[in-house]
Amino acid sequence: MSSQRLLLVEDDRSISEMVGPYLEKEGYDVTYAYDGLEAERQFSQSQPGYDLVILDLMLPRKSGMDVLQTIRAVSLVPVLILSAKDGEVDKALGLGFGADDYLSKPFSLIELTARIKAAIRRANYTALPVTEVAKDQRIRIGGLLVDMETYEVEREGTPVKLTSKEFGILKLLVTHPGKVFTKAQIYASVWNDHYYGDENIINVHMRRLREKLEADPSAPQYIKTLWGIGYKLEAEQT
Numbered sequence: 001m002s003s004q005r006l007l008l009v010e011d012d013r014s015i016s017e018m019v020g021p022y023l024e025k026e027g028y029d030v031t032y033a034y035d036g037l038e039a040e041r042q043f044s045q046s047q048p049g050y051d052l053v054i055l056d057l058m059l060p061r062k063s064g065m066d067v068l069q070t071i072r073a074v075s076l077v078p079v080l081i082l083s084a085k086d087g088e089v090d091k092a093l094g095l096g097f098g099a100d101d102y103l104s105k106p107f108s109l110i111e112l113t114a115r116i117k118a119a120i121r122r123a124n125y126t127a128l129p130v131t132e133v134a135k136d137q138r139i140r141i142g143g144l145l146v147d148m149e150t151y152e153v154e155r156e157g158t159p160v161k162l163t164s165k166e167f168g169i170l171k172l173l174v175t176h177p178g179k180v181f182t183k184a185q186i187y188a189s190v191w192n193d194h195y196y197g198d199e200n201i202i203n204v205h206m207r208r209l210r211e212k213l214e215a216d217p218s219a220p221q222y223i224k225t226l227w228g229i230g231y232k233l234e235a236e237q238t
Contacts, residue, residue, distance in 0.1 A: 004051040004120060005029045009039040009067065010082065011059050015105075019054070022109050023116075036062025040070050050077055051120050054112075055099075057083040068099060076188045078119040082107070139174050141233065142222065144213060146174050155213055165190055166209045173223065173233040182230040206231065 006028050010016045013034065020030045031046070033039035036059040043050065053071060057064035068079055078100040100119045103112060137148045145154040151167055153160045162170065168190035172181065181189075183202045191201075210217040224234045 003027070003029060005031065005046070005049070006116070007031050007033060007039065007042055007046070007050045007053045009033045009036075009054065009059065009064065010056045011035055012056070015082075019109065019112065023113070026113055028116075035060045036064065036067045039067050043067075043071060043075075049075070052078045052080060052116055054080050054082060054116070057081060072182055072184045074184070074188075076185050080112075080115055080119055141174055141177070144174075144222065146170060153213075160212050162209070162212065165205055166212070169205060169209055170213075173231065177233045180226055180230050180232045185230070 004027075006023060008016060008020055008023075008030050010019070010032075011034050016032055016034070020032060023030050031042055031050070033042045038061075039053075039055070039059070040062070043053070055064050055067060059067065064081065064083070068081075071077065071079060080101045080103060081099045082103055082105060084105045101115050103115055139146045139148065143156045147153070148171065151162075153162055153167070153170065169186060172186065172189050183199060186202055206223065207217070210220050210223055213222055214220045220234075222234060224232050226232065
């Protein structure tokens with residue numbers, strides 16, 4: 001049985017009373033919050049922390065989107081959004097602000113459980129050391145060749161020297177092509193520390209990384225900026 005800890009943030013108690021006990025029967029340790037402020041309190045006080053947050057968007061006292069931003073300022077914990085809002089704008093906003101998945105109401109408990117397992121599995125994959133994630137793996141993306149075992153990078157056949165932090169950022173992006181990472185997520189993953197809002201650190205490293213990898217850093221082919229949100233790797237793996 002799993003001992004993974006979930007924070008369920010849902011103001012509709014009928015949904016909480018349906019979802020929570022079901023997940024507990026699946027072996028999860030579930031903590032409940034019924035409004036945004038309570039969710040933030042539970043999250044900040046939890047030790048050793050949650051493995052995943054299930055977050056409704058429409059919450060009293062503080063919106064789910066505000067709660068998501070608060071969480072993302074300090075943590076990479078997977079966040080699965082639940083909402084009756086099914087528009088593409090809401091999906092893009094939720095995922096762009098750092099949510100890991102989105103499930104529209106009404107939903108199947110079986111599907112919810114599957115999404116939870118997948119999100120936690122992806123998070124654990126990201127957190128593993130490079131030698132465990134992709135040992136002996138060489139990833140080619142356009143004109144870039146990234147060797148996960150030797151930490152070597154080539155651009156159009158020419159070796160590129162990266163610092164450890166620069167390689168850490170690149171590794172995070174190339175192993176999750178197309179996924180948007182906020183600055184807080186990048187900092188937490190690469191620096192292994194809480195993000196305190198110092199954007200200059202990420203900006204400087206990203207600029208230097210682009211200068212080394214991009215033919216034209218002002219019009220990047222690989223590392224794309226989503227203004228106000230974060231960064232993603234645009235090119236497909238080959």
